Amino acid sequence: MAKVFSSFHVENFCFTRKLTILPNSPHFQKWVPNIFSRIEPRNHLFELRSSNGYPLNAVSLQDEGSAANPLVQEVDFPEFEKGDSTLSITVVGASGDLAKKKIFPALFALYYEDCLPENFVVFGYARTKMKDEELRNMISRTLTCRIDKRENCGDKMEQFLKRCFYHSGQYNSEEHFAELNCKLKEKEGGKLSNRLFYLSIPPNIFVDVVRCASTKASSTTGWTRVIVEKPFGRDSESSSELTRCLKQYLNEDQIFRIDHYLGKELVENLSVLRFSNLVFEPLWSRNYIRNVQFIFSEDFGTEGRGGYFDHYGIIRDIMQNHLLQILALFAMETPVSMDAEDIRNEKVKVLRSMKPLQLEDVIVGQYKGHKKGDKLYPGYTDDPTVPNDSVTPTFAAAALFINNARWDGVPFLMKAGKALHTKGAEIRVQFRHVPGNLYKRNFGTDLDKATNELVLRVQPDEAIYLKINNKVPGLGMRLDRSDLNLLYKARYTREIPDAYERLLLDAVEGERRLFIRSDELDAAWALFTPLLKELEERKIAPELYPYGSRGPVGAYYLAAKHNVRWGDLTGEE
Ligand SMILES: NC(=O)C1=CN([C@@H]2O[C@H](COP(=O)(O)OP(=O)(O)OC[C@H]3O[C@@H](n4cnc5c(N)ncnc54)[C@H](OP(=O)(O)O)[C@@H]3O)[C@@H](O)[C@H]2O)C=CC1
Numbered sequence: 001m002a003k004v005f006s007s008f009h010v011e012n013f014c015f016t017r018k019l020t021i022l023p024n025s026p027h028f029q030k031w032v033p034n035i036f037s038r039i040e041p042r043n044h045l046f047e048l049r050s051s052n053g054y055p056l057n058a059v060s061l062q063d064e065g066s067a068a069n070p071l072v073q074e075v076d077f078p079e080f081e082k083g084d085s086t087l088s089i090t091v092v093g094a095s096g097d098l099a100k101k102k103i104f105p106a107l108f109a110l111y112y113e114d115c116l117p118e119n120f121v122v123f124g125y126a127r128t129k130m131k132d133e134e135l136r137n138m139i140s141r142t143l144t145c146r147i148d149k150r151e152n153c154g155d156k157m158e159q160f161l162k163r164c165f166y167h168s169g170q171y172n173s174e175e176h177f178a179e180l181n182c183k184l185k186e187k188e189g190g191k192l193s194n195r196l197f198y199l200s201i202p203p204n205i206f207v208d209v210v211r212c213a214s215t216k217a218s219s220t221t222g223w224t225r226v227i228v229e230k231p232f233g234r235d236s237e238s239s240s241e242l243t244r245c246l247k248q249y250l251n252e253d254q255i256f257r258i259d260h261y262l263g264k265e266l267v268e269n270l271s272v273l274r275f276s277n278l279v280f281e282p283l284w285s286r287n288y289i290r291n292v293q294f295i296f297s298e299d300f301g302t303e304g305r306g307g308y309f310d311h312y313g314i315i316r317d318i319m320q321n322h323l324l325q326i327l328a329l330f331a332m333e334t335p336v337s338m339d340a341e342d343i344r345n346e347k348v349k350v351l352r353s354m355k356p357l358q359l360e361d362v363i364v365g366q367y368k369g370h371k372k373g374d375k376l377y378p379g380y381t382d383d384p385t386v387p388n389d390s391v392t393p394t395f396a397a398a399a400l401f402i403n404n405a406r407w408d409g410v411p412f413l414m415k416a417g418k419a420l421h422t423k424g425a426e427i428r429v430q431f432r433h434v435p436g437n438l439y440k441r442n443f444g445t446d447l448d449k450a451t452n453e454l455v456l457r458v459q460p461d462e463a464i465y466l467k468i469n470n471k472v473p474g475l476g477m478r479l480d481r482s483d484l485n486l487l488y489k490a491r492y493t494r495e496i497p498d499a500y501e502r503l504l505l506d507a508v509e510g511e512r513r514l515f516i517r518s519d520e521l522d523a524a525w526a527l528f529t530p531l532l533k534e535l536e537e538r539k540i541a542p543e544l545y546p547y548g549s550r551g552p553v554g555a556y557y558l559a560a561k562h563n564v565r566w567g568d569l570t571g572e573e
């Protein structure tokens with residue numbers, strides 16, 4: 001008979017029990033049985049951080065149920081010895097930019113934080129010939145991450161590097177993946193093994209790798225999962241074809257399509273802000289919101305990635321995925337729960353309710369060379385890997401609409417560009433004017449300056465601030481716009497994990513909430529594909545803007561057409 005308890009503390013827990021959530025707790029009904037999965041502290045009752053038999057270190061569970069009405073139950077579970085399973089993470093494309101910049105640092109940070117199971121190994125796989133030692137040198141040489149300044153970083157790094165190995169092979173060679181399989185088995189030592197492959201490679205070789213890895217290097221005892229980087233296709237057709245090909249070798253639940261913006265702290269917080277604060281959700285509709293802006297800006301060009309970029313352009317690189325995903329989270333209806341399927345169901349509904357994008361809803365731009373002082377900044381087409389007559393946009397602004405009861409008529413504006421004056425990403429919510437505003441004359445003729453604005457600064461310097469009108473202290477009545485400001489670095493001492501850390505951990509734990517489901521992807525492509533076709537078939541010339549500027553003026557006209565004034569990432573108004 002299962003033992004029932006209402007409060008529980010676990011120290012160095014080694015998967016000797018399973019906790020299950022009783023059915024009288026509706027939030028938890030979908031909790032996956034059989035495995036220990038991370039439960040988000042979504043009802044503030046638990047935080048479990050482990051999966052599939054891996055040790056949990058110093059986890060504290062607190063249950064607010066009572067003995068009469070318990071929420072947690074301990075049930076029998078076959079005893080597992082500590083360390084009975086292994087996890088391998090194979091980074092395919094280990095010699096590449098993303099692997100060096102993001103994936104290895106994220107793995108090290110997870111290791112440092114004790115988030116990875118006791119038995120885990122990292123394999124690098126690529127064509128470049130390298131010995132294990134060379135991979136280790138590459139990792140330690142290029143590794144910069146938030147852990148750098150921490151205590152014991154050097155010792156931890158030594159331990160981490162001992163777990164890193166390399167295998168050189170072709171991406172379409174079953175034989176080479178069979179060799180990798182042998183090396184993996186050797187490290188696993190006959191234990192139950194779970195395998196995660198991270199495809200950090202150009203998309204044209206995704207299918208080859210998935211074929212070889214799934215036929216020759218899948219786990220035979222545990223799970224096999226594959227993280228697929230973007231771009232996931234270039235349009236509806238190629239994306240469906242890619243999904244079809246991958247599904248010859250993998251089930252949907254093995255595919256983790258990553259969009260690293262979903263792993264950013266502020267983006268994760270969007271749902272918390274909306275659904276756990278009474279002050280926001282009632283305002284979250286056309287009744288109070290005038291427009292919403294999603295802004296992405298980089299102060300550098302496509303340096304070093306021109307060849308890739310020219311095939312995709314900024315709409316595919318940033319808008320169709322990162323900004324659209326944030327928009328969907330922003331605009332979705334309240335999900336039944338915070339479970340992956342419930343959230344993704346709501347996001348798909350938003351995407352499918354969107355008005356088809358037309359040429360008139362978009363403006364495109366491309367940066368040109370610009371001399372500032374002594375320094376000459378190159379234009380996009382100065383890159384030798386980019387054709388001189390390329391019309392690929394490095395900047396785009398778009399006005400999108402959601403045809404549903406909540407958002408009818410509200411412009412959702414997106415703006416994304418490279419080689420602009422600043423780097424940052426923000427969500428800006430501009431509220432309507434106060435009807436019959438008693439202080440109208442204090443604002444002169446520009447009532448826009450009097451409206452409230454909620455800003456979620458995704459990066460850099462994560463912050464949430466609300467612009468409100470306030471009386472300037474003193475005699476007389478003068479108003480100004482001030483900020484209620486939640487600046488993360490002032491409020492929290494904890495470091496913000498990199499998006500790749502969060503997403504890698506989620507993939508290890510089988511948490512799919514922040515990964516893209518295939519129907520979401522279809523809906524996202526359905527929205528952008530006709531527009532992209534038209535832009536490309538008609539070879540619409542982008543408006544040129546100088547490197548380091550604020551982008552094409554066309555973006556201002558587009559916004560003005562919808563009665564919108566862009567917010568400024570630098571805070572200037
Ligand atoms: N870099 C970034 O900031 C971001 C990248 N991405 C995506 O992540 C993936 C990896 O990106 P990134 O690391 O920049 O890519 P790279 O161009 O650096 O490629 C990664 C590795 O793949 C191999 N490779 C490169 N080109 C080819 C080719 N034509 N045929 C076969 N193998 C090739 C190379 O390894 P070897 O020659 O040793 O086999 C290379 O080291 C891509 O899908 C990219 O779109 C997504 C977001 C950001």
Ligand SMILES: O=C1O[C@H](COP(=O)(O)O)[C@@H](O)[C@H](O)[C@H]1O
Pocket residue numbers: 260298317
């Ligand atoms: O996916 C991509 O994202 C990066 C920007 O990511 P960030 O986390 O540094 O903001 C962008 O530079 C790249 O072009 C794009 O492919």
